[in-house]
Structures are given as C-alpha cells and as structure tokens.
Amino acid sequence: MTNAPTPTRGLSLGRVFGGRVIVQPSTLLMLVLLAFLFATNGGGDLDRRTFTVGLVLALLLFASVLVHEIAHAAAARAFGRQVHEVVLTLWGGHTTFDARGMTPMVSGVTALAGPVANVLLAALGGLALASGALDITLFSLLAGDLTVAGIVRYLVYANLILAAFNALPGIPMDGGRVLEAIVWAVTGDRYRGVRIAAWAGRVIAIAVVLVVLGYPLAQGRSPQLFELLWAGLIFAILWPAASGALRTAEVLGRREGVTAGTLMVPAVPVRFNATVESARQQADAAGAQEVVVLTADGVPAGHFPVALTDAVPAEQWPSASMQSVTMPLPRGAAVPASLTGADLELALREWWGRTDVWTVAQDGRIVGVVRLGDVMKALQ
Incomplete structure (x- = not known):
C-alpha cells in the first residue's frame, strides 16, 4: 500500500513489528463454525464436551494463522517496509504494509514467509513429539479428553496443512503471490x-x-x-x-499504459520577461501548443495555450508582456513524463483542487502540459 490504510475495527492485541494486531468480530463467527465442524467430524455427536474440544482446536488453528501473518510482517519489516496492521478475519487473516516501489523480490519473499513459518512450527512440534516428553494428560481440561501430545500433534498437522494450502500457486494463496512475483x-x-x-x-x-x-x-x-x-x-x-x-x-x-507523457500537450518553456511575439515564435519553432512561463530562477510559474494569444491584437505582440494571457501555476505542480499507474493516481489525489494542470518534464527539461481532468478520465 502507498499510504497507511484506514484503521481496521476490532479487538486490539497490541503491536508487532510496528503494526497493530487486530481481531475482527467476525472471527468469532468462524471460531464457532470451526468448533462445530471439528466437534461433529466423522459424524460424532455434538455435546458440551465435543464442542469444547472443537473450540480449543479452532483457537489453536487461529493461533497458527496469527503466526503465519506475523511472519509476513517480519519479512516486510526486514525489507525496510512499514507494517500497518496484522488482522485476523472471518476467512483467516491478512497483513498490510507500505508497498510503494514494490519489487518481485520483496513481493515473493514476503508472501513465502507465511508458509515457511508454518513449516517451522510443524517441525518444532515434530521434534517435541519425538522426544517422548509430551505424553501428559491435561486432567484440568475436559477430564483428560486432551493430552499435551495430542494438542502438539494436532498443531503439527494443522500447520502442515496451512503451509501446503497457502503454498498452492494461485491467488489468494501465498503461493499465488510467489507465482505472480516469478x-x-x-x-x-x-x-x-x-x-x-x-x-x-x-x-x-x-x-x-x-x-x-x-x-x-x-x-x-x-x-x-x-x-x-x-x-x-x-x-x-x-x-x-x-x-x-x-x-x-x-x-x-x-x-x-497511461503516462503523463502520453496525455500531455506539447509545451515550450519561456522566460517571464519574454513578449507575446517571442513566446509565439518559440512555440511555433518547437511545434508546441502550450507555453510554460518560467521565473527568474527557472521554475514554472504559469502557462497558457498558444491559441490564447490570438486574443491579443497582432500589432501589440512585439511589446505585450505575457501577463495578459498567463494562468498561474502553483510551485511544484510538475510531474515526470514517465509517471504512470498508481503513482500517477497518487499525484492526482495530491494536486486535485489545487491546480488544473501539471508541467511535464523529461530528462530535466519541460516538454509538455497535462490537464488533471484528462488524467482522471484516462484512469477511470
């Protein structure tokens, strides 16, 4: 993302890698649904005992999803990206971070971090089970229906399934983002x-x-x-x-495919003290339809269409200053000719209402003028 998103509503669990950790209320609905599915798996009866076991397993699954999302946040932060939020939702979770100037490497590695985290969790659980030290019954929970070993075994399976599912090479899975990056x-x-x-x-x-x-x-x-x-x-x-x-x-x-350069009207820069006649001559020589008026220090300060000078009597061109035809430009209302896509849209949002045109530069020189109204139409 280019800017910090609107804060997500939900229960805040604090921060991790600079981003808020949020649990949306809809997550509770999924917990109940998963608890029901786990409790009745295999056609079993649904009662207080089986539902409680199902709820514990659902909570552990969402804990694994949270670790998965935190891994995305850690990878983004490792690339110097600001992490905005880690959110648990009805369908699992998502992580938002500053995606300006995204590259295939950053996108692919950040996506891959989630499944890798689940594989590591499964590996740690497998090592713990192999040690034989987890065969402890949790008498305080459901009168011995669960054991530490049983919980860890479930976490191993759950994380392997999460890793395998998210590694599938299609959006919205992480594997799809890796395929996209490749x-x-x-x-x-x-x-x-x-x-x-x-x-x-x-x-x-x-x-x-x-x-x-x-x-x-x-x-x-x-x-x-x-x-x-x-x-x-x-x-x-x-x-x-x-x-x-x-x-x-x-x-x-x-x-x-839309750039400032493809939308611009050719323009020629002219110093502020030039006459209307001089400006017309320079525009005609360059084949320009617009004139950009420069200040003494070479900064664009105004513009006008060459056709607008037709309103000035021809006999006055040699002596008339350009103040009579020049429309002011706010300082900084300039974009490179290569500006495109999301960056062009961002610039449009920044300048809309402050100016009706930008000057367009290429290789350090002014080559055109683009109207913000034309940019908006092209991006729609």
Missing part, C-alpha cells in the same frame, strides 16, 4: 503475473472442491456434512478472491 520478474509485467496467478486460483478453487467431494465418492460413500461444508467454504474463499484479483489486474494493467 512471472513479474521474468516478463517485467506485474499485472501479467497477477492475471496468471488469478486464473490459477480459479482452477485451484474448482480442483479443491472436486477433490474434497470426489474422495468420499471414490470410496463408495456419499460426502458427509463436514465435507460438504468444507468444500463450500473453500470455494467461497478462493473463487471470489481470484476473480477480484483478475478484475483488478485488468483495470490496473490498462492504467499502467
């Missing part, structure tokens, strides 16, 4: 990477549902409620996210 690095086109990863995400959404429902059918039985709910939940997460990324890539991809 295509971006190879082709130099970020939005081609997004489009490919988004289509891969759509394919994965369908494939996961087919696998979840096809497995019981291959065993000669009908899918259970647990499997149907999981298939629907996974599809409801993956398909809309991949489709949204695809639409965004198409829009932003078109915007990347």
Whole structure:
C-alpha cells in the first residue's frame, strides 16, 4: 500500500513489528463454525464436551494463522517496509504494509514467509513429539479428553496443512503471490503475473472442491456434512478472491499504459520577461501548443495555450508582456513524463483542487502540459 490504510475495527492485541494486531468480530463467527465442524467430524455427536474440544482446536488453528501473518510482517519489516496492521478475519487473516516501489523480490519473499513459518512450527512440534516428553494428560481440561501430545500433534498437522494450502500457486494463496512475483520478474509485467496467478486460483478453487467431494465418492460413500461444508467454504474463499484479483489486474494493467507523457500537450518553456511575439515564435519553432512561463530562477510559474494569444491584437505582440494571457501555476505542480499507474493516481489525489494542470518534464527539461481532468478520465 502507498499510504497507511484506514484503521481496521476490532479487538486490539497490541503491536508487532510496528503494526497493530487486530481481531475482527467476525472471527468469532468462524471460531464457532470451526468448533462445530471439528466437534461433529466423522459424524460424532455434538455435546458440551465435543464442542469444547472443537473450540480449543479452532483457537489453536487461529493461533497458527496469527503466526503465519506475523511472519509476513517480519519479512516486510526486514525489507525496510512499514507494517500497518496484522488482522485476523472471518476467512483467516491478512497483513498490510507500505508497498510503494514494490519489487518481485520483496513481493515473493514476503508472501513465502507465511508458509515457511508454518513449516517451522510443524517441525518444532515434530521434534517435541519425538522426544517422548509430551505424553501428559491435561486432567484440568475436559477430564483428560486432551493430552499435551495430542494438542502438539494436532498443531503439527494443522500447520502442515496451512503451509501446503497457502503454498498452492494461485491467488489468494501465498503461493499465488510467489507465482505472480516469478512471472513479474521474468516478463517485467506485474499485472501479467497477477492475471496468471488469478486464473490459477480459479482452477485451484474448482480442483479443491472436486477433490474434497470426489474422495468420499471414490470410496463408495456419499460426502458427509463436514465435507460438504468444507468444500463450500473453500470455494467461497478462493473463487471470489481470484476473480477480484483478475478484475483488478485488468483495470490496473490498462492504467499502467497511461503516462503523463502520453496525455500531455506539447509545451515550450519561456522566460517571464519574454513578449507575446517571442513566446509565439518559440512555440511555433518547437511545434508546441502550450507555453510554460518560467521565473527568474527557472521554475514554472504559469502557462497558457498558444491559441490564447490570438486574443491579443497582432500589432501589440512585439511589446505585450505575457501577463495578459498567463494562468498561474502553483510551485511544484510538475510531474515526470514517465509517471504512470498508481503513482500517477497518487499525484492526482495530491494536486486535485489545487491546480488544473501539471508541467511535464523529461530528462530535466519541460516538454509538455497535462490537464488533471484528462488524467482522471484516462484512469477511470
């Protein structure tokens, strides 16, 4: 992101790597749903005991998701990025950070950090189980229904599943962002990477549902409620996210072709003490349609269309100053000809209402004038 996002509403758990850790209220709904799914897995009865066990497992799953998101934050911070928020949501979580000047390396490594963190957690749990020191019954919890070893074993499986699922090469999974970064690095086109990863995400959404429902059918039985709910939940997460990324890539991809240079009107810089006749002559020689008036220190201070000088009687051109036709420009209302995409949109937001045009520079010299209204139309 280019600027700090609007703060997310929810329960604040403090800060990590400079960013707020937030739990959205909708997360509670997912905890209850997961507790129900875990409690009834395999067709078991739903009662106070099984639901409590399911709730404990759901909480541990969300704890693993939190570690996953914190790993994203740690990677972003390692690249010198400001971390804004780590948020647990209905569908899992997300991490926001300053994404200005993003590169394939930063994008790919930051995305990969989440699944790697889950693999490391699973490895640590596996080592602890191998030591044989965790076979302790938690009598204080559910009269011995859970053991330390059982909890750690579940965490190992849960983190391996989280890592494997997030490593799938399609948006919105982290593996999709890694695929996007690879295509971006190879082709130099970020939005081609997004489009490919988004289509891969759509394919994965369908494939996961087919696998979840096809497995019981291959065993000669009908899918259970647990499997149907999981298939629907996974599809409801993956398909809309991949489709949204695809639409965004198409829009932003078109915007990347819009630059200040392609929208500008050719202009010529003229010193403030020039006459109307001199300005017209210089504009005609350069084939310019606009004149940019410079101060004594060479800074743009105003502009006017060459056609506007037609309002000045021709006999007055040699002596008339340009004050009669010049429209003022605020200091700093200038952009490079190469400015494009999100950076062009940011500049538009900054200057909208303060000026109606920018001067356009290339290789340190003024080459044109671009109207902010034309920029807005091109970016829509």
